[in-house]
Amino acid sequence: MPPATPQPNVRVVTLRIDGRDVSAREDETILEVCRENRIEVPSLCQLDGLSVWGGCRLCMVELAGQGRLFAACATRVAEGMEVSTNTERLRHYRRLILELLFAERNHVCSVCVSNGHCELQALAQRCGVDHVRLPYRQARYPVDSSHEMFRLDHNRCVLCTRCVRVCDEIEGAHTWDVMGRGSDCLVITDMAQPWGASGTCTSCGKCVQVCPTGALVKQGTSVGEMVKDQHFLPILARRRHLA
Amino acid sequence: MSLERAKPPLPDEDKRWKLVNATMRRNGYADHALIETLHSVQDAFGFLDETSLHFVAASLDLPLSKVYGVATFYHLFTLKPKGRHSCVVCTGTACYIKGANALVEGLRERYAINPGETTEDGHLSVLTARCVGACGLAPAVVIDGEVLGRLDTPDLIERLDTLPDPEPTPASHRPPTTSH
Amino acid sequence: MNLDDLDDLASEFRNAERDVERELRVCMAASCQSSGARPVFDSLEAQLKTDPHPGCRLKGVGCMGLCSAGPLVAITPPEAGIEEGLLYREVKPEDAPELVASLDGPPVEHLRCPTDQPFFARQQRIVLEQCGRIDPDSFEDAVAHGGYAGLVRALSELTPAEVLRELTASGLRGRGGGGYPTGLKWSTIAKMPAGQKYVICNADEGDPGAFMDRAVLESDPHRVLEGMAIAAYAVGANKGYVYVRAEYPLAVERLTTAIRKARRAGFLGGRVADTQFAFDIEIRLGAGAFVCGEETALMASIQGLRGQPRPRPPYPAESGLWGCPTLINNVETFANVPAILRRGGDWFASIGTQGSKGTKVFALAGAIVNTGLIEVPMGTRLRDIIEVIGGGIPGGRAFKAVQTGGPSGGCIPAEHLDTPVDYDSLKSLGAIMGSGGMIVMDETSSMVDVARFFMEFCMTESCGKCVPCRAGTWQMHALLDKIAKAEACRADLELLETLCDLVSATSLCGLGQTAPNPVLSTLRYFRDEYEAKLQGDPTP
Numbered sequence: 001m002p003p004a005t006p007q008p009n010v011r012v013v014t015l016r017i018d019g020r021d022v023s024a025r026e027d028e029t030i031l032e033v034c035r036e037n038r039i040e041v042p043s044l045c046q047l048d049g050l051s052v053w054g055g056c057r058l059c060m061v062e063l064a065g066q067g068r069l070f071a072a073c074a075t076r077v078a079e080g081m082e083v084s085t086n087t088e089r090l091r092h093y094r095r096l097i098l099e100l101l102f103a104e105r106n107h108v109c110s111v112c113v114s115n116g117h118c119e120l121q122a123l124a125q126r127c128g129v130d131h132v133r134l135p136y137r138q139a140r141y142p143v144d145s146s147h148e149m150f151r152l153d154h155n156r157c158v159l160c161t162r163c164v165r166v167c168d169e170i171e172g173a174h175t176w177d178v179m180g181r182g183s184d185c186l187v188i189t190d191m192a193q194p195w196g197a198s199g200t201c202t203s204c205g206k207c208v209q210v211c212p213t214g215a216l217v218k219q220g221t222s223v224g225e226m227v228k229d230q231h232f233l234p235i236l237a238r239r240r241h242l243a
Numbered sequence: 244m245s246l247e248r249a250k251p252p253l254p255d256e257d258k259r260w261k262l263v264n265a266t267m268r269r270n271g272y273a274d275h276a277l278i279e280t281l282h283s284v285q286d287a288f289g290f291l292d293e294t295s296l297h298f299v300a301a302s303l304d305l306p307l308s309k310v311y312g313v314a315t316f317y318h319l320f321t322l323k324p325k326g327r328h329s330c331v332v333c334t335g336t337a338c339y340i341k342g343a344n345a346l347v348e349g350l351r352e353r354y355a356i357n358p359g360e361t362t363e364d365g366h367l368s369v370l371t372a373r374c375v376g377a378c379g380l381a382p383a384v385v386i387d388g389e390v391l392g393r394l395d396t397p398d399l400i401e402r403l404d405t406l407p408d409p410e411p412t413p414a415s416h417r418p419p420t421t422s423h
Numbered sequence: 424m425n426l427d428d429l430d431d432l433a434s435e436f437r438n439a440e441r442d443v444e445r446e447l448r449v450c451m452a453a454s455c456q457s458s459g460a461r462p463v464f465d466s467l468e469a470q471l472k473t474d475p476h477p478g479c480r481l482k483g484v485g486c487m488g489l490c491s492a493g494p495l496v497a498i499t500p501p502e503a504g505i506e507e508g509l510l511y512r513e514v515k516p517e518d519a520p521e522l523v524a525s526l527d528g529p530p531v532e533h534l535r536c537p538t539d540q541p542f543f544a545r546q547q548r549i550v551l552e553q554c555g556r557i558d559p560d561s562f563e564d565a566v567a568h569g570g571y572a573g574l575v576r577a578l579s580e581l582t583p584a585e586v587l588r589e590l591t592a593s594g595l596r597g598r599g600g601g602g603y604p605t606g607l608k609w610s611t612i613a614k615m616p617a618g619q620k621y622v623i624c625n626a627d628e629g630d631p632g633a634f635m636d637r638a639v640l641e642s643d644p645h646r647v648l649e650g651m652a653i654a655a656y657a658v659g660a661n662k663g664y665v666y667v668r669a670e671y672p673l674a675v676e677r678l679t680t681a682i683r684k685a686r687r688a689g690f691l692g693g694r695v696a697d698t699q700f701a702f703d704i705e706i707r708l709g710a711g712a713f714v715c716g717e718e719t720a721l722m723a724s725i726q727g728l729r730g731q732p733r734p735r736p737p738y739p740a741e742s743g744l745w746g747c748p749t750l751i752n753n754v755e756t757f758a759n760v761p762a763i764l765r766r767g768g769d770w771f772a773s774i775g776t777q778g779s780k781g782t783k784v785f786a787l788a789g790a791i792v793n794t795g796l797i798e799v800p801m802g803t804r805l806r807d808i809i810e811v812i813g814g815g816i817p818g819g820r821a822f823k824a825v826q827t828g829g830p831s832g833g834c835i836p837a838e839h840l841d842t843p844v845d846y847d848s849l850k851s852l853g854a855i856m857g858s859g860g861m862i863v864m865d866e867t868s869s870m871v872d873v874a875r876f877f878m879e880f881c882m883t884e885s886c887g888k889c890v891p892c893r894a895g896t897w898q899m900h901a902l903l904d905k906i907a908k909a910e911a912c913r914a915d916l917e918l919l920e921t922l923c924d925l926v927s928a929t930s931l932c933g934l935g936q937t938a939p940n941p942v943l944s945t946l947r948y949f950r951d952e953y954e955a956k957l958q959g960d961p962t963p
Contacts (some may be wrong), residue, residue: 054734055888069928072733096925100894133918134507134898159887168306176728177308178887179315181712183897185887191293192306192315200306277727282708315712316729316886319669335631336789336826336862339876373713373880374631378788379454379490379795386787390457401503 005235015081018033031059031072034085037109041085042094042123042213044101045160046073050169053161058094058123061085066134069093100237102185103134105141106155107213114214115224120158121213128236136182146196149219152187159185163207175201187215206233254294259287263295267302274303277313277336281320287326289323326361326368328406330399331385335374339381342395345373346382348395366408424697425579429572436567441502444478445526445825447771448497448505450555451483452641453673454634454795455493458846459515463494465484466516470523479526485642487555488543492536496522497555501570505555506543512536541811542793547774549782549799550758554642559677561885562684567643570688571765574649577656578698586657587613590760592768594780599625599716599753600828600857601933602779602846608750611740612658615748615881620660622651622702623744625721625753626667626674629713631880633860636754638796640667641673643758644681648704650757652695653764655702658750663704668719669711678706713830713884717932718743718751720886732932753858755784774957775801779845781857790865799844806840809863820865824948828857830884831937833944834870851945855937870949871956875903877941879939881934890942892935895926899942906956913957920946 011026024033029052034041045057052074059072065160072085084090101107101120109115141154143150164176164187175198179188189198208216209228217226250272253260266283270276280303284295291314300310314320320355330350334343347358350369354362358371377383380392384399449455449464452504459692480501488494489504499508511522511534518534539545548554557564565571577586591606612620624647628636639730640647651873667675682704685691693701707725714720715730722744724730743749759781763771772780775881779801785808786792792814799808799848809815809825816822822833835842842848846856867911882896902919905911923939932935 052734053888054931055890057889057891057931060929071734071931093925093929096817096888096921097929100898102892103898104890104894135901137897158890159893174306175308177306177312179308179312179318180887181729182883182885182887183893184892188308188311191296191311192308200308246451253525273727275725276728278710278724279727282710313729317708317712319711319908334901336829336860336876337632340789340862340864340868343748371662372670373711373884374633375638376634377454377457378632378634378786381494381788381794383457390453390459404773412593 001127005065009232010035010158013079013081014078015060015077015079015083017083020084026077027051028077029073030061030070030075030077030083033077034083040126041072042127042151043073044119044123044158045162047162047166047210047230047233050162050165050210053165056097056158056160058097060093061092062087062090075139083148091127094120097127098127098129098133099111099132101158102132103136103137105157111223112156112214113217113221113223113226114156114228117224117227118214119212139183144195146194147198147201147203148196148218150195151219152189152195153215153217154186155212155215157187158213159187160212161187162210162212163187163216166206166210166233171202171204171206173202174202176207209233252323253297254298260298261301262287264302267299272303274305277303277310278317279304281314281317285320290324292322323361324365326365327408328366328387328403329368329370329385330413331372331375332358333373333375333377333381333383333385333403334371335378335381337378338374341381346394346399349400353400353403367403367406384387402405426572426575426779427565429575429696430699432568433566436563439563440480440567442478443501444481445480446497446499446501447479447481447522447526448484448487448499448555449481450485450487450493450495451559452486452638453671454486454490455495456673458493459514460494460763462516463514463519466519467496467523470519472524474520475935476526481562481683482558483728484556485554485559486551486638486796488546488551489793491793492795495536498522498677502843506538508538509545510536510538529704535802542795542797545803545807546798546813547782547800549762549771549774550639550646550755550784551642552762553646554638554796557643559642559644560680562645562681562688563917564867565643568687569765570645570761571649571696573761574656574690575696577764578696578700583613583657586653586764589763589768592872593771594768594775595756595763595771596779596846597752598755598759598783598858600831600855600937602856605756608740608752609654609657612660612748613739614749614824617659619662619745619747620797621744621747621749622655622660622663623721623725623749624651624663624757624767625716625718625751626665626671626710627716628668628671628754628858629716629723629884630744630823630824630831630858632786632788633858634786635672635796636861637671637786639754639758640671640678640784643676644674645685645752646758646761647678648681648685648691650760650889651704652691652702653758654750654752654758655882656695656700657926658748660750661701661703663702663709664708664725664744665704666715666725669708674700675706675708682706682851698734699784712886713880714932714934716885717934719934722749723749729886731888732934734931735799755859776843776845778847782932783809784821784845784858785859785861787855787863789826789860789862790816790868791863794815796954802843803846804841804843805835806851808844808861809840813863816863816865818865820867822865823866823868824870824873826854826862826864826873826941827853827860829860830880831855831933831940832857834873834948835863835944836948853940855924855940855945870945870952871906871907874942874945875907878903878938881938885934887939889929889935891926892930892932892938895922895930896935896938898922899926899939909959910955917951918956 054074060069062084078242144152720730739749
């Protein structure tokens, strides 16, 4: 008998998402499969090409037979899974989480450089957040303009850590990290010193491009001008993966 | 192929760096020794300053921001020098029920400092801890590493006021004390 | 080495002490030390030098349980429990001459603490069986009292699969709070392909008001090492970590000593008890982060990272420390294992209730006469624990609630005091077993205030990774603060309940998922106090 041709060790499974039968590779996450099938699931911290973070909790979905909710970005598909991505309960939670984000820092869209190009703003519009019921925290945060090309505004940061991950995983510089804990968390460069004084920053600008809000922007952009371009990322990530 | 990175020189002549180095060597300079190493820095120097964080980052070949992120995540690590004496008020549940808040308030009134702060003359640091495990003695206070139970505010203040104040030494020469 | 060899070793250690007729045991655990046990020990030692009593041995031991009466001194025959001897409470250094003199005469009545009181008589000790009896720094004392017999039995008489069967038969459930069946957890890791596996002991006892694990580590550290070694044998691991709070310096010191002595005696290291089995243990210190009690955060911390949890699955059993299969149990769980191996899973399963087997250690604190450490069979009624063993509420005040499970738990009111304590009954009351802290509150405690206290705890201990926990606990704390100050309106209370639901449903880890529990349980049983605050009642 001839030896069997070696098969790549990945199985294909079928599952139902919002009543639709779909097939997927076993190593894919629910979110990836949703995106492939044009099923819109909101998410903020997830970005193709970067490691899974699972912090924003916007992509939570319901699985039939399971009491708790699952983050679609961090959950692999399985044979026979029944996923609901858009129930009344999930929509209610998503609205609240977005409200929590708005109230946590000083997000005021009308004066933001990313107005109109902001993922947080777009999500809020999509999820029907037309006002915020929660009181704003009103904590004062600094703005760091010391870098000659870029600017960091903590008031607009949602702590998604995309900048930290892209800097470490794609650029390999690991200039960014998060300091502190709880609502005192801040993204920092090196030892929380001014960005412009960082000895490790390569000024590649990837962090600025992946930032979903107006927290990291190019110097010299005024209200509503900062357009982000993230298309280079998956390509780079794939190349990194192959290497 | 692996390139052995040269280890950075000790920041200065201080012998305590050897203790820090010993901890890292014992762990093979592995990145996962970071927290152990920060503990040994704090044991030796009383707090973590920028020099020591730079030294640890270079020795363990870790990004500066990562070291700083870890040092600020854990409440036990302090980046500021401590006072010559420390007073840790336990704010665990049992102590809370038995009036730990009154102690914190009393200290605030008497010394004008909040938990986590040190008096201007560097005499006393006031800290709070999440349960020192002496719930049978609630409310518990740890003064310079010694656990004292069932104190009320006047008792506590009297004890703190009578703490000896020897020749003011740099805070970093104090042995480590329990903190939160 | 087989059980006979170990028995010979134990007899040898006992023989070395055969001249000892009585022991003067001084509790040297942290709580008694903070009430002044060290000077008592020193003055007894000095007194025994000036007034020698051959046949009497002074011994520092671990926790005897009744912390509120410390420093405790027991005078007992060797091998005996404190119930069989004399117990003295609140001993001062100047009492030493009188105590030593009493060795030849009648007991010192004014210091006596009766040992037939329910606090001692109603307990059943498995985990704490040697606490307060053995010298925690002595390997010989541990072995002389049956230490390592479970491990030697496992290694010399049982296959790993048989150890797993004993554990499964015992019905032991995780004592850290979740109550996951231990046998099932071990079997999952044992089934993972052979290779590098780890065993971790979670000694990051973060619940404020809980000190069970601390007492076990300070009083009988070898028992925990033995439990970990048995686990490692059963699941095929050769490396273990104890992740212990740096706030427990005495526990760390005794554990370090115990590991060193166990290694020297050949019960840890390359050939454990002269078999092919290799297992070694290292200590990792926490650094003040409650969230590190969560297993994925704990592993991140051992790996030198920020203690932030990650989504599960994959569970640690599949991908844990450095991506290897990892078993994590807490101190009390491991401390149960040697007894199960020595006496059999069926014996253990005969204790407790249908769904919860064995005993549970509780730390009693707050408004209660006997604060301290107790161990009772699962299924003991809360009323027995609080009113009989705990001695009730001091100062003639009325009982209001008992808080179990710390910041993840809830408050149980008087009408449910007849509930038998087990995992499922507490859960149905909106509380949880938790790790075993029980804080009793009397009528002077405001339940809104208690809820605010726990929410403040969760807010400052949130790691900051996920939005519902990071921002939600802040909002809930602000609302509770507003309610407590009687500045809130009904819409605030509704918003609070909405946020409770969100945070528990969507948070990443157990800390956030359970953070609303203290609010929900006080709302369930003490809603009138919230209502009074809404009506503008400013009393604290």
